Amino acid sequence: VLNTTEYLDMSVVNDRAVAAALPQLLTEWRMKKRWNTLSDETRSLHRDILQSYLQTGAPPNIEGLNADMIQDLCARDLIVMNDASIASAYPFSTAPTLHSVEINGVQVASVCAIDALGTGAMVGAASKVTSHCATCGMGISVEIANDGLTVLHSIPNAPRVWAGIVAISGCAATTQCQSMLMFCNQGHLDEWLNRAKDKPDGFNFSILHAVQAGAAIFRPFLAKTTG
Numbered sequence: 001v002l003n004t005t006e007y008l009d010m011s012v013v014n015d016r017a018v019a020a021a022l023p024q025l026l027t028e029w030r031m032k033k034r035w036n037t038l039s040d041e042t043r044s045l046h047r048d049i050l051q052s053y054l055q056t057g058a059p060p061n062i063e064g065l066n067a068d069m070i071q072d073l074c075a076r077d078l079i080v081m082n083d084a085s086i087a088s089a090y091p092f093s094t095a096p097t098l099h100s101v102e103i104n105g106v107q108v109a110s111v112c113a114i115d116a117l118g119t120g121a122m123v124g125a126a127s128k129v130t131s132h133c134a135t136c137g138m139g140i141s142v143e144i145a146n147d148g149l150t151v152l153h154s155i156p157n158a159p160r161v162w163a164g165i166v167a168i169s170g171c172a173a174t175t176q177c178q179s180m181l182m183f184c185n186q187g188h189l190d191e192w193l194n195r196a197k198d199k200p201d202g203f204n205f206s207i208l209h210a211v212q213a214g215a216a217i218f219r220p221f222l223a224k225t226t227g
């Protein structure tokens with residue numbers, strides 16, 4: 001069993017339910033990352049890719065980037081390639097999704113709801129997350145303070161986040177993240193759960209708790225030290 005401090009920042013989690021849920025979420029996905037075995041050069045490239053999304057909303061052109069390092073980042077599922085371009089680098093997606101985040105004046109598509117909610121804590125800046133209810137499609141917006149942890153405001157006022165536990169085959173973007181959804185209220189999450197063919201296994205988070213989960217996952221991505 002790996003020490004969770006190698007890939008999660010548990011210092012931002014003050015809720016027991018979130019602390020208990022995190023080890024059950026993203027298990028294999030997380031273990032592949034192994035920050036401590038990533039070379040400094042590859043980690044620096046990973047940072048540059050994330051900074052490109054943050055500054056322009058898009059990934060860098062991979063021409064001129066080191067192919068071995070790109071392959072290493074893919075093998076760890078830190079980035080996902082689509083032919084010769086970067087399709088996603090968690091928490092960011094190149095193509096639009098249901099979820100996005102506005103941070104430092106730039107709008108970036110997010111791979112999933114937890115990714116969008118954890119971006120502010122990763123960067124250390126105020127953010128505004130936009131998503132859509134998985135039941136009715138209504139727009140949901142959440143403003144998070146520059147600590148990345150304080151929810152300032154949300155519309156509607158009590159959205160829920162479903163963090164599903166799924167067996168990951170392939171990359172997180174096509175399995176795990178599709179089970180991370182936002183709902184405009186508890187009733188719409190209940191409707192979705194009741195309609196599901198097999199009873200989904202996962203966690204029903206408030207926005208505050210989903211922000212903590214996202215912060216724990218994504219703060220290590222741009223952290224100065226790997227711990």
Ligand SMILES: [Zn+2]
Pocket residue numbers: 133134135136137138183184185188
């Ligand atoms: Zn709804």
